[in-house]
Amino acid sequence: MRALKDYSLKEWVAAEPLFHRLRRARNVLVDRAYRRRTAPGQAELVARLRESRAPALAFTIAFNLPEAIALLADGMDRFAPGIPLVVCDNSSKPEARVAIAALCAARGLPYCPLPPSPFKGARNGSRSHGVALNWVLHSLIRPVAPKVFALLDHDLVPLAPVDLPGLVARQPAYGMVRHGDRFGGWYLWPGYSVFDLDALGHLPLDFGTDTPLTLDTGGQNWGVLYRTLDPAQLERATTRTAWIADPATGTPEPYLLADAWLHVGGAGHRGGGARALATVRAAYDADPEGLLARLLETATD
Structure with a gap:
């Protein structure tokens, strides 16, 4: 949460500090109420x-x-x-x-x-x-x-x-x-x-x-x-952009590679998560042991 002294005069006039603190208080209450709920099993x-x-x-x-x-x-x-x-x-x-x-x-x-x-x-x-x-x-x-x-x-x-x-x-x-x-x-x-x-x-x-x-x-x-x-x-994850061709178009599409973990993403683009998942699943199934090496050959920082 930003300190009050870090807000500009324009933000104070718009009552943004008050709005942010009220919203944060609401979120805390909702979170605590939700936390008390139990799940089956x-x-x-x-x-x-x-x-x-x-x-x-x-x-x-x-x-x-x-x-x-x-x-x-x-x-x-x-x-x-x-x-x-x-x-x-x-x-x-x-x-x-x-x-x-x-x-x-x-x-x-x-x-x-x-x-x-x-x-x-x-x-x-x-x-x-x-x-x-x-x-x-x-x-x-x-x-x-x-x-x-x-x-x-x-x-x-x-x-x-x-x-x-x-x-x-x-x-x-x-x-x-x-x-x-x-x-x-x-x-x-x-x-x-x-x-x-x-x-x-x-x-x-x-x-x-x-x-x-x-x-x-x-x-x-x-x-x-x-x-x-x-x-x-701190040691931190190394991130790169990996490229996998869309089977339908042949066009390389970007995916996040964090260390040796590939992130499918794409829920809001590239035709949605299901399409991106199908692309990655096909690449993974074709060569799960060798996919990382192949992606690193063309990955960009």
Whole structure:
């Protein structure tokens, strides 16, 4: 949250500081009310995850694309077989929840149907994602208390062996750094971030947005955690643009490559998430072990 002294006279005249603080107070109340809700099978899932004694746990927020969860699960099975993938379903479409639940049951993936989001519509996507992550943090991660946990976007797929605990062996958090448009704040994208809960468990982590600081989902952790860290001293994800040809047109399309993780993206462009997923799925299925090397040959910074 921006300090009051950082607002301009024009912003004060427009009452923007008051508006931002009222909206933040509303979001906090909504988040806390949502956090108190329970999910079917929640207690059994917590017990299952505790018993796994895995070196790390990976959590993904599913949203309406069973095909994305299938691709992420395939990649985790191949490149991170000892890391449970916990699918937390924030889908707005009932049929998608049914499909994702069935997929997880068939594959033996830990599954949690999140309570319906208090935020609806495309305009509220970031806030819906944020309250879902906070629910997962307080209802699953803290009760299970894994030493290390990762947050992965549902349309991410690893293309090389994964060592999540190793990424935070010498620092409390690791991931892809994103900066705000103004004011100097930064945060780790919660689509690819890893945390040492032993080091951070005492902090009131908050994966909500910080709109006044122009920080998206996860930006509230700027004031809680990231402002105390020197980004120059942190190891962070290497990001590149990878190019994969659209099978229908032959035209190379850009995709984010964070370390060895390929982000499908494309929910709002390139024909939508399903089309981009089909393109990446075809490339992955053709050569899962060699796809990363091929992408790096033409990747751009």
